[in-house]
Amino acid sequence: MGMTAVEKIFSKHTGKDVKAGEFVFADVDLILSNDITSPLTVEQFEKIGAKAVFDKDKIALVPDHFTPNKDVQSASNSKLLREFARKHGITHYYEIGRMGIEHALLPEEGLTLPGDLIVGADSHTCTYGAVGALGIGIGSTDAAVAMATGKLWFRVPQTIKFIFSGKLRPWVGGKDLVLAAINKIGVDGARYMAIEFSGDAIRELSMDGRFTMCNMAVEAGAKTAFVEPDEKTIEYVKPKAKRSFVPEVSDPDARFAQEIQINVDDMEPLVACPPSPANVKPVSELKDIFIDQVVIGSCTNGRLEDLRIAASVLKGKTVHPRVRMIVIPATQRVYKDALKEGLLEIFLDAGAAFSTPTCGPCLGGHMGVLAEGERAISTTNRNFIGRMGHPKSEVYLANPAVAAASGVLGRIGGPEEVLS
Amino acid sequence: MKIKGRVWKFGRDVDTDAVIPAKYLNLQDPKELGRHCMENIRPDFAKSAKPGDIVVAEENFGCGSSREHAPLALKGLGISCVIAKSFARIFFRNCVNIGLPILEAPEAVDAVQDGDELSVDLESGTVEDITRGLKFKANPMPQLAREIAEAGGLIEYAKQHLL
Numbered sequence: 286m287g288m289t290a291v292e293k294i295f296s297k298h299t300g301k302d303v304k305a306g307e308f309v310f311a312d313v314d315l316i317l318s319n320d321i322t323s324p325l326t327v328e329q330f331e332k333i334g335a336k337a338v339f340d341k342d343k344i345a346l347v348p349d350h351f352t353p354n355k356d357v358q359s360a361s362n363s364k365l366l367r368e369f370a371r372k373h374g375i376t377h378y379y380e381i382g383r384m385g386i387e388h389a390l391l392p393e394e395g396l397t398l399p400g401d402l403i404v405g406a407d408s409h410t411c412t413y414g415a416v417g418a419l420g421i422g423i424g425s426t427d428a429a430v431a432m433a434t435g436k437l438w439f440r441v442p443q444t445i446k447f448i449f450s451g452k453l454r455p456w457v458g459g460k461d462l463v464l465a466a467i468n469k470i471g472v473d474g475a476r477y478m479a480i481e482f483s484g485d486a487i488r489e490l491s492m493d494g495r496f497t498m499c500n501m502a503v504e505a506g507a508k509t510a511f512v513e514p515d516e517k518t519i520e521y522v523k524p525k526a527k528r529s530f531v532p533e534v535s536d537p538d539a540r541f542a543q544e545i546q547i548n549v550d551d552m553e554p555l556v557a558c559p560p561s562p563a564n565v566k567p568v569s570e571l572k573d574i575f576i577d578q579v580v581i582g583s584c585t586n587g588r589l590e591d592l593r594i595a596a597s598v599l600k601g602k603t604v605h606p607r608v609r610m611i612v613i614p615a616t617q618r619v620y621k622d623a624l625k626e627g628l629l630e631i632f633l634d635a636g637a638a639f640s641t642p643t644c645g646p647c648l649g650g651h652m653g654v655l656a657e658g659e660r661a662i663s664t665t666n667r668n669f670i671g672r673m674g675h676p677k678s679e680v681y682l683a684n685p686a687v688a689a690a691s692g693v694l695g696r697i698g699g700p701e702e703v704l705s
Numbered sequence: 706m707k708i709k710g711r712v713w714k715f716g717r718d719v720d721t722d723a724v725i726p727a728k729y730l731n732l733q734d735p736k737e738l739g740r741h742c743m744e745n746i747r748p749d750f751a752k753s754a755k756p757g758d759i760v761v762a763e764e765n766f767g768c769g770s771s772r773e774h775a776p777l778a779l780k781g782l783g784i785s786c787v788i789a790k791s792f793a794r795i796f797f798r799n800c801v802n803i804g805l806p807i808l809e810a811p812e813a814v815d816a817v818q819d820g821d822e823l824s825v826d827l828e829s830g831t832v833e834d835i836t837r838g839l840k841f842k843a844n845p846m847p848q849l850a851r852e853i854a855e856a857g858g859l860i861e862y863a864k865q866h867l868l
Contacts (some may be wrong), residue, residue: 406773
């Protein structure tokens with residue numbers, strides 16, 4: 286019986302062949318924590334009584350959620366994180382002005398490589414599946430123990446394989462594919478499991494599109510996500526990598542928990558309606574829904590390709606007078622590239638706000654919190670009750686083209702309506 | 706350990722943004738977090754819940770964000786145990802790691818109603834609905850999760866086994 290890529294990566298990190306269902310302590314290659322999960326991590330780390338972290342090069346600390354500090358309490362938390370980083374000589378600490386949203390930043394920095402086992406005190410750590418790594422979301426206590434010992438407990442998950450066949454239509458991308466997958470299996474369809482995204486449509490997809498897909502696997506309950514590394518993956522990681530890596534792939538006779546086929550030939554852009562990422566409808570069915578705000582950004586859709594797509598819809602257009610559009614590049618590099626390519630000018634000319642990288646509005650932190658009764662369309666990942674602000678506000682999740690088009694229309698709509 | 710408390714019943718897919726909204730994530734004190742627990746979906750919960758009370762929920766409790774603030778908020782409020790048909794995985798491990806008792810007991814969840822009086826034996830996994838005179842058995846916890854819980858949480862476990 287063959288092994289899944291996930292079983293192989295776990296085997297490599299436990300020093301013995303392990304199968305789905307087994308409980309193991311595994312060595313981790315990288316531990317991530319941010320400004321909202323780190324204060325608890327630091328508190329727990331002190332309780333362990335370890336004098337030093339297990340490896341100062343294998344920890345990444347990124348103040349990205351409530352930064353630039355939104356209030357005094359957030360400033361204190363960032364300070365705590367900064368002081369911990371200094372005290373332990375953490376190599377990969379990223380200060381404001383040199384940082385980005387963690388799940389966009391770490392792959393960009395070459396810290397997430399094929400075959401890695403990475404844990405992060407953030408549920409969207411599963412994003413790293415796009416480079417053929419296992420990224421697993423954990424809690425703050427987990428992160429503290431991993432920082433002290435380099436190890437953590439896991440149950441080796443089974444894998445659900447999605448096979449996307451066919452050719453994507455214009456304006457349909459990774460966001461739509463992952464929304465289709467979540468819709469298919471529900472918000473707990475992959476609970477305790479890994480998801481492997483495969484098929485022709487995935488091979489055709491850019492790295493940015495693959496990041497978007499793996500990022501939202503957790504919205505189907507998944508422990509981690511995985512895309513088999515190919516030429517695109519190697520081309521992406523090789524110039525960034527500062528250490529060697531060994532890509533892993535699932536054996537042809539590996540046992541999957543489920544294999545699900547989705548043909549994308551007729552798929553149109555999809556929108557997840559509140560209050561669940563699984564509540565998915567084609568954009569053409571949602572044309573009477575007026576919006577107050579558009580958010581383009583986040584660890585899901587704040588990469589360069591996302592901004593290019595949004596800008597291509599917005600070029601020469603203006604944001605509807607009743608709408609606020611907030612564009613947030615995911616990293617400083619994305620910001621600079623957007624500037625160089627002239628995207629920034631398109632957003633500003635259209636009447637959008639353009640911000641320094643932050644998770645900000647995605648989780649109702651700052652930089653675009655919604656009032657009672659307000660409605661946003663957003664390229665982010667969650668539309669739970671109160672996610673972006675008031676419990677009586679609403680969030681619709683969409684790809685960057687739909688978000689940009691909706692901003693021009695003042696209601697939910699697709700790019701064809703704006704460009705025709 | 707035996708626990709006795711009144712039931713607060715919730716539906717399926719209660720996410721951690723519902724358990725503790727993100728605007729409070731710059732806090733860490735369990736008691737302070739507890740004051741805002743569930744405020745977006747059940748505003749009376751944090752005001753009226755008494756120490757020892759038990760949260761009962763349908764499938765996939767604690768989905769979404771990894772925030773450990775969610776089990777901490779429940780703990781800070783004095784919730785003695787969470788019983789659900791199933792738990793989202795990060796929430797599950799956070800509870801094991803910080804020592805908030807959790808049980809998967811699908812049949813109990815179907816029978817138990819809001820306000821019922823429960824008696825829970827964590828060792829044997831027995832859930833007794835005193836109000837209705839019914840008894841249920843929870844699914845057994847995985848061995849390693851039990852060992853971590855018995856050590857008093859992951860920090861104590863790590864001190865004993867990993868350092």
